[in-house]
């Protein structure tokens with residue numbers, strides 16, 4: 001069975017990222033035969049600028065980077081579940097991506113974003129970056145608009161089943177595309 005990592009893009013204390021990612025992982029499990037593990041970047045503190053080498057050219061010196069490398073290398077595909085911050089995606093996610101190179105390269109990915117205004121701008125930026133890593137990205141990029149009052153309330157709580165009910169089919173479609181991207185090309 002392929003191993004899919006569902007990566008939570010946000011790390012701030014009062015966040016909805018883990019709840020949204022767990023809900024997406026459940027949709028993943030009923031959509032394709034794979035293990036879906038939710039990965040929290042808060043469990044992976046990766047200090048910025050502490051690797052002297054270029055990931056695409058050299059190895060790593062820091063133990064945390066070597067562990068991060070093993071974690072990402074063991075995955076066959078990724079679902080990025082990330083909020084939109086100031087039209088982009090969180091710096092912690094870019095930092096986690098930039099610590100590695102070959103571990104991402106050529107693998108399949110789905111981009112799912114959310115925000116007060118959906119997450120289309122953040123999805124476009126992340127797609128560009130993953131393209132630079134030669135990743136195979138599902139065409140469908142669900143961008144979930146948060147319910148009115150969610151951003152202002154900033155409770156850190158959300159019921160995705162209610163808030164994002166209308167997006168379930170689109171998320172399933174994106175996961176189905178991920179499944180297809182994992183299949184070897186038939187001649």
Ligand SMILES: Cc1cc2nc3c(=O)[nH]c(=O)nc-3n(C[C@H](O)[C@H](O)[C@H](O)COP(=O)(O)O)c2cc1C
Nearest residue numbers: 010015016017083084085086087114115116117118
């Ligand atoms: C620093 C910051 C910037 C934000 N910028 C945007 C934005 O540009 N567009 C948007 O739709 N929502 C924006 N929001 C609202 C977030 O999408 C919303 O707060 C969401 O819950 C953040 O995800 P998180 O709770 O997992 O951190 C921003 C929130 C934060 C904290």
